[in-house]
Amino acid sequence: MxxxxxxxxxxxxxxxxxxxxxxxxxxxxxxxxxxxxxxxxxxxxxxxxxxxCLGWRNVNGICQPVCNKSCVNGECVGPGKCLCSKGYKGPQCDEDVNECGFLERPCTQRCMNTHGSYRCYCEPGYTLNADGCTCTSESF
Structure with missing residues (x-):
């Protein structure tokens, strides 16, 4: 019994x-x-x-990761883990990367950091090439 x-x-x-x-x-x-x-x-x-699994939630039949803090410039790829868009870093992808500060600079002459990216400039007497990074002398 x-x-x-x-x-x-x-x-x-x-x-x-x-x-x-x-x-x-x-x-x-x-x-x-x-x-x-x-x-x-x-x-x-x-x-x-x-x-x-723990740290994931069901959204229309698909398990989606949960990030308690939002990924400002990126996407949530795992429980509490952000994958940052190019030009951003940090746990919530809210920190700008200073590309002009890299040892291997992206510009051949002048570089200005912008939010999430950078912009190259040339010294007087030079023209910025179509690649947006290198400069060519204007004198022939």
Missing amino acids: IEIRQRAFVMMAHFITLSFVLHQDRSVVEMFKHSRGRTQPGLCSFGQTTSC
Whole structure:
């Protein structure tokens, strides 16, 4: 009698857990449909159930990473991890990169740092080439 109650309890616990997971994260079938059968980042399996991993959330059947602080000039690529756009750095991609300060300067003559980028200028008597980085003498 005790064994039957234990089995019933275990079955009920599995049913409740599965129902909660499927309700919270849609269905496993729906998630796999969106991932076309490939392993989806942020998708975790717990025994017979599959749902979004810790640090990920379900957005229309796809697990999306969660960044508690926004990625100002970039995108959230993992739980709390930003991938910065070119010209930015820092944990939230909110720090400008000073390209003119690199040892290997991007400009052959003058360089002015701008927000997220830089701009090259030439000394008097020179013209900026189409590449935007090198200068050519105006005298022939």
